[in-house]
Amino acid sequence: MAEKQAPYRTTRRGFVGGAIATGVILAARAGAAPSTPDTTGGATIALPALPYDESALAPYISQETIALHYGKHHKAYVDNTNKLIDGTDLAGASLEDVVKAAAGKPDKKGLFNNSAQVWNHTFYWKSLSPKGGGQPTGKLLDMIKSDFGDFAKFKDDLAKAAVTQFGSGWAWLVLEGGKLKIEQTPNAETPMTAAGKKPLLTIDVWEHAYYVDYRNKRPDYVTAVLDKLVNWEFAAQNLG
Secondary structure (H helix, E strand, O other), rough: OOOOOOOOOOOOOHHHHHHHHHHHHHHHHOOOOOOOOOOOOOOOOOOOOOOOOOOOOOOOHHOOOHHHHHHHHHHOOOOHHHHHHOOOOOOOOHHHHHHHOOOOOHHHHHHHHHHHHHHHHHHHHHEEEOOOEEEEEHHHHHHHHHHOOOOOHHHHHHHHHHOOOOEEEEEEEEEEEEEEEEEEEOOOOOHHOOEEEEEEEEOOOOHHOHHHHOOOHHHHHHHHHHHHHHHHHHHHHHHH
C-alpha cells in the first residue's frame, strides 16, 4: 500500500556506496553511544542506543534499513528537538515533558513533530526483538482473548490498523480504562499525550521503516513484524 509521501528512492548498492549513507551507517554502528547533537547550549535529549545490533533484525528488517531509519531519521529528530529547545524553558526537561508541553499547540508544532518522533521511534525499537513473534503469554494473552475474542482476531485487527493507516503514521496497542485497544495515529501523533491511555506496543508505518526492504508492500512488512519481530515481553512489561 503506497503512502502519500514520495518513496525514498535508492538502491542497496547506491545507498551503501554513497557518502551520506556511509556516515549514516557509521553513526548507526556506533549506536551504543548516545548522540551528541551540535547545539549551542549542549544536548539535552540523547539518541538512545538500539536495544540490539543494527543487523539483528535481518532478514525481516535489514541492516541497511536500520542504518537509514535509526542513524539518519531518528537521529535527525533528536538533533532538531535539541535545537528547538535550546535557550528555552524546556531546555533540560525530559523528552516526555517536552512532547507533552508541545502537544496541541500550533506555535510549537515543529517541536512536537520532532520530539514526539523521538519518543515514538524509541518506543518502536523496543517493540521489536530478534527473538520476537509468536504470541504473548500470561496476563497479556488473557486480556487479548477477553478484549478481542481470540489472539488470531487481535493479530488481524492490529495488522489491519497498520496496513490501512493512510499516509505516514503508527499502529498502537494501548491500555485504556482497563481494556486493550488498537489505535492508528498519523505522522508524529502519539497516544502517550492522551490522558488515560498507556501505549504498550507500536508498529511504525512511515515509508522509511520498510521501503528499502519491501518497497511499497507495506502488508508484507507488517506481516514480518507480527510473525517474526514483535516484542510481546516489552508489551507485557508496559501492561504491568
